[in-house]
Amino acid sequence: MENRSRFGQVAQILLVLFGVVAGVGGGALAGGVTGYYLASQAQQATAAVVQPVVNRNPASTAQPAQPAQPAPSSQEVLPSSDAMIAAVERVAPAVVTVLNEMGRGTGGSGSGVVFTEDGYILTNNHVVEGAQSLAVVFANGDRQEAELVGTDPLNDIAVIRASGAVPAVANLGSSESLRPGEQVLAIGSPLGDFRNTVTAGVVSATGRSVGSMEGLIQTDAAINSGNSGGPLINLRGEVVGINTLVVRGDTTGMGSAPVEGLGFAVPSAIFQMVSEQLIANGKVEYPYLGISYGMIDGSLAVELNLPVQRGALIGQIEAGEAAQSAGLQADDIILASTARKSMLVPPCARCCCNISRPILLR
Numbered sequence: 252m253e254n255r256s257r258f259g260q261v262a263q264i265l266l267v268l269f270g271v272v273a274g275v276g277g278g279a280l281a282g283g284v285t286g287y288y289l290a291s292q293a294q295q296a297t298a299a300v301v302q303p304v305v306n307r308n309p310a311s312t313a314q315p316a317q318p319a320q321p322a323p324s325s326q327e328v329l330p331s332s333d334a335m336i337a338a339v340e341r342v343a344p345a346v347v348t349v350l351n352e353m354g355r356g357t358g359g360s361g362s363g364v365v366f367t368e369d370g371y372i373l374t375n376n377h378v379v380e381g382a383q384s385l386a387v388v389f390a391n392g393d394r395q396e397a398e399l400v401g402t403d404p405l406n407d408i409a410v411i412r413a414s415g416a417v418p419a420v421a422n423l424g425s426s427e428s429l430r431p432g433e434q435v436l437a438i439g440s441p442l443g444d445f446r447n448t449v450t451a452g453v454v455s456a457t458g459r460s461v462g463s464m465e466g467l468i469q470t471d472a473a474i475n476s477g478n479s480g481g482p483l484i485n486l487r488g489e490v491v492g493i494n495t496l497v498v499r500g501d502t503t504g505m506g507s508a509p510v511e512g513l514g515f516a517v518p519s520a521i522f523q524m525v526s527e528q529l530i531a532n533g534k535v536e537y538p539y540l541g542i543s544y545g546m547i548d549g550s551l552a553v554e555l556n557l558p559v560q561r562g563a564l565i566g567q568i569e570a571g572e573a574a575q576s577a578g579l580q581a582d583d584i585i586l587a588s589t590a591r592k593s594m595l596v597p598p599c600a601r602c603c604c605n606i607s608r609p610i611l612l613r
């Protein structure tokens with residue numbers, strides 16, 4: 252019994268000691284687990300705060316930074332330049348320098364463009380005016396004699412014909428589809444020395460009037476002496492105009508300021524009609540109505556209290572001519588015509604260019 256008592260006492264002491272150790276160890280373990288949990292939560296919270304800042308700096312992300320793209324070189328050709336180059340390459344072989352020998356050691360030069368396989372060439376009337384003989388020099392340097400087919404001084408258009416085979420033929424385009432701001436190119440031989448010079452610009456306006464010439468294309472492409480008769484082309488490589496003149500100074504009489512970038516070309520809607528008649532007949536015959544008239548614009552409409560802002564106001568009727576027979580009277584306004592549109596550009600104040608059935612407003 253005594254041994255059992257002692258054993259019980261020892262057992263009780265051991266249980267107490269075990270309880271103390273377990274308590275201390277358990278507390279430490281619990282504290283360790285709690286500390287680890289709190290530390291993990293703090294680390295996650297810190298990561299959640301830092302991550303957006305890291306994403307704003309590509310250099311600190313795991314993925315390597317992409318190399319910067321080099322800026323386009325100034326030597327690279329832009330798409331618009333490609334179109335311009337292609338257009339020039341289509342037309343330039345058909346562009347010629349026109350040589351006008353007037354006799355007595357005098358002469359002049361201009362430009363032109365081959366527009367048919369059998370050697371017909373468009374140029375200006377003033378380029379071939381007074382010629383005793385004509386010759387053309389092609390873009391490749393070959394020279395041929397040429398003959399005058401016919402001229403139209405009113406539209407400043409002439410057709411000549413080369414004596415032999417031609418190296419290329421230009422395609423004709425529609426001037427009626429041109430819009431202000433559209434890019435165009437002029438090709439010619441300025442001063443007669445710089446063969447096949449190309450200048451670029453835009454269509455500034457259409458339907459312009461300069462002196463007695465009407466319906467002209469206005470462009471800011473540089474046109475110099477010797478460019479006359481050369482082609483004005485669009486970016487499809489089509490001839491839409493024949494360069495004819497430039498304005499160098501103020502034409503209003505209101506000042507003497509220099510003027511730049513005012514070039515004009517006869518549109519294809521006119522020169523195609525003219526060239527067809529010159530090839531067929533050697534001349535252009537314009538129907539004559541026997542009237543004088545003035546073109547109406549907004550200012551004239553306000554000044555005369557007219558009911559319209561566009562049209563032709565008839566001034567006088569000549570006795571015995573077609574207009575009188577048709578019943579036209581002074582102060583009638585011509586608003587439209589049943590004639591072909593390309594015939595509507597009047598070259599002078601005595602001719603309405605095939606306005607056959609006017610719509611009158613009295």
